[in-house]
Amino acid sequence: MTSRYPAPPARRLRVYAFDPQTASRLGSVDYAYATISLPWEQAWEDKLQPGPVNEYVEVIDVDPASGQFYDPVDLNNSYLLAQDGLTPSEGNPQFHQQMVFAVAMKIIRIFERALGRKVIWAPHWNRQRREYEPVDKLRIYPHALREANAYYSMEKRALLFGYFRSTNASAGASWIFTALSHDIVAHETTHAVLDGLHRRYAEATSVDSLAFHEAFADIVALMSHFTLSEAVSAHIQQKGGSLDEASLLSGLAEQFARGTVGRESLRQYVGHKPEPELLAVTTECHDRGAILVAAVFDAFLTIYKARTDDLLRIGNVTRGDGKRLNTDLVARLTREAVKSADHVLRMCIRALDYLPPVDVRFGEFLRAIITADNDLVPDDPHNYRIAFAEAFRARGILVEDCLSMSPDNLLWESPEQMFGKNPLEIDDLDDIDLDLEAHYTRAKILESSESNRARVWEWLSTPDPDNVSVDLDWERALGLYFMFREKTPRSIFSSDGYPSVEVHSVRTTRRAGPDGQDLRQLVIEVTQRRRAYFDPGEQDKADVGKGPPAKEHDFIFRGGATLIIDLRDSKLRYAIRKCVDDDERLDEQRKLLSNPEGFGFTYQPESGEREPFAMIHRGH
Ligand SMILES: [Zn+2]
Known part of the structure; x- marks a missing residue:
């Protein structure tokens, strides 16, 4: 269809900023909604179809549990275009389709901007023909399972979102839809993007390797929340400029956590004082991942503080003293918080290109962050790299074979x-x-x-x-x-x-x-x-x-x-x-896999279990 009018720059879609429960409470209703702005499809890209279906994803709404097929939402309908898509609603399956689409696309765009190239999905292994086939579109099923689970399926190259009846009265809803949790959609989409970049990271090779997949998915989900200025601004106003309390985080995926499945385990250390000895004695993959998530969050807080100290001095405010802040100051602090989160996200994503193709370790992630940043931004006036090195060191994430934990020593060797x-x-x-x-x-x-x-x-x-x-x-x-x-x-x-x-x-x-x-x-x-x-x-x-x-x-x-x-x-x-x-590394992997208590056995593709992410998300 050609038009005599120019295409709009963006397609705006309304979503829950956290989940439906945040929208139903007085204290949080002001920042419960967000509008995601996606770049309008370029002339050379596939047109957006009902589903939604575009270049990257295909939302398919069949519900096997009830045998229902829900009509696909048409986001090009002029009524929907005029009001930024459907109004967020738990009862409208078409809104569920809009929500998974908008959040997944937002995450895809974040990756593309940081990596400087298009997101490509991991190829599919065709068992009959014994060859890999390229995967054009990632399929997304908003109502795939009637259970408290949501996962990236490696077998189907799809995101499957479950829904379940809440067993906990405090969740405030009888049915909980994982597809309506901003956090969960962002987390699962990140698993899919990461799998497209590093196919071997889903294999159990060391205690760090699978923890990394989980932690990275959570880092992206967590940091992408801090780019939603409405919520950040409300929080800064409440807390007098401070971001280091867990209250903003508590809104994240809270409804899901209160249902049955405790996804909060990946954030258990966020906002808590670092314990450098903890990592060495932690072997469970979520607990280990939680330490990495906390380290990145600490770096974010340091960066935010460094960027805002002068603003607070100008405003004559002591951080966190609870006084009501001037609205102009709140706006400036919010802008700095959003910018800091964006920088941290980009640094973490860019690091993915600087990692080994197999058996990634946390210390290598730090070296990759520092090196990738150093290559692109040789000058580091705000000391972002020191903030990362310090935060990782304080959480006990050390790097073998490096003279010290200073950013210069952490660079990969030439x-x-x-x-x-x-x-x-x-x-x-x-x-x-x-x-x-x-x-x-x-x-x-x-x-x-x-x-x-x-x-x-x-x-x-x-x-x-x-x-x-x-x-x-x-x-x-x-x-x-x-x-x-x-x-x-x-x-x-x-x-x-x-x-x-x-x-x-x-x-x-x-x-x-x-x-x-x-x-x-x-x-x-x-x-x-x-x-x-x-x-x-x-x-x-x-x-x-x-x-x-x-x-x-x-x-x-x-x-x-x-x-x-x-x-x-x-x-x-x-x-x-x-x-x-490297026989030492081989021996480590051997010990991990031969220990039935370890998480290793779950992930061995040879065992016939091809859905590692389903296992680690279910009922943990
Ligand atoms: Zn996960």
């Missing part, structure tokens, strides 16, 4: 520091002949990244017999093997007599810094699989490889590296790796 030289030559990149054009449609981006992936794989898997030293340099840089030599563990999976490698993704990013820097990077993730055994003797036999292994492997151990290449000079900046021959 290849020169690691190996004495840079293994990547400019010619190498030319040889691969990658498509580095900027594409705008997601279909084209998918196609181009698939072809780039195939090219990098081809290049890595073709040994160069005339130039063995180049291959050796690359093996070292990646912590993987391309050839079977004397010391190569024979337990590495092979194809055609060579150790096989998987190229997970080849992504180009383009980010603009505050001083107009134009950072263009190529991020490549390469991994390798090794057969692993619970019995170390069995492992030795498989590694030496004299004769066939006595039995099928017990689990899979992975190594891999993330390569960050600066496209401005085609130089390798970082090789963030996890060596495939």
Whole structure:
């Protein structure tokens, strides 16, 4: 449809800022609603269809428990366009569709802005054809289950939201819909985006790795609340400029928590004094994740305080003394809080490109935050990086192999520091002949990244017999093997007599810094699989490889590296790796998986359980 009028810049949609219960209480009704403003679809994007269905998501409203199919909402209806969508309502399934759509799209846009590229979903494994198929749209089911659960389904590549009858009178509603909790929709959408970026993070490799998925999803959900200025402003007015009390947080997902399922466990330490010894003795994945969430929240508070101390002095106000603040001052403090939350969110999301492709640890997340920020914003006048380093240290999140916890020491090493030289030559990149054009449609981006992936794989898997030293340099840089030599563990999976490698993704990013820097990077993730055994003797036999292994492997151990290449000079900046021959790490994973009390068994894909996120959200 062409129109003689220009398209509006944004599509505005009303949602609950927290959940329906916040809207039903006098104390919080003033900030119970929010309006999400999404960029209007571009000319090259799919038009928004009833559902809603767009380029990224497809809301499908079938309710298997009642056998009902609810009519899809048409957000292009002129009555709805004129009033920012449907009015928030628990009783209207079309509003539920609008709410999951608006919040999911808001989170997707937050990621795109921070990462400098489009969000792509994790591919789907087709069991019959034994190959990965690209997933165009993430499906969202607002009424998928009649139970107190909501999760990102890896099997279906979908978000499933449940609803349930409240067993607790204080929840104030007879039915509770997880699709109407801003927090839960944001959390589940983040799981899906993170899975698209790092497919192997859902595997149980260490106590940190699964805790990370949960914690990250919660960090995004939590911080995105602080970008809703109505709620932040009401809170600042009530608390005299202070944000460090848990009262604003208490509104988050409260209704859900009061129902039956305690999702609040991920926020149990937020706003509490840090205990540096706690992390070392915490092994349960939600408890561990809660420490990471609290560390990021502490960094946010420090940043907010640093940005507002002068304002409070100008206003002659002592923080938190309960006096009523001037409304202009509240507006300025709110703006600073929203900005601080936005910075923290961006720093955390940008760090995702600077993480190893497998077995992520909390300390590595900190190093990734610091390095990614340093690359984009070399100058740090507000000391954001120190705020992060301090907050993590205070929560006991330490970094091995670093001289100190100062931001300079936390930067990832350059290849020169690691190996004495840079293994990547400019010619190498030319040889691969990658498509580095900027594409705008997601279909084209998918196609181009698939072809780039195939090219990098081809290049890595073709040994160069005339130039063995180049291959050796690359093996070292990646912590993987391309050839079977004397010391190569024979337990590495092979194809055609060579150790096989998987190229997970080849992504180009383009980010603009505050001083107009134009950072263009190529991020490549390469991994390798090794057969692993619970019995170390069995492992030795498989590694030496004299004769066939006595039995099928017990689990899979992975190594891999993330390569960050600066496209401005085609130089390798970082090789963030996890060596495939790291037997100490293998032993850690072995201990984790062989302990039935640990969470490990739940997540092993080999066990047939393909829904790790359903397990950790249900009834915990
Ligand atoms: Zn989760």
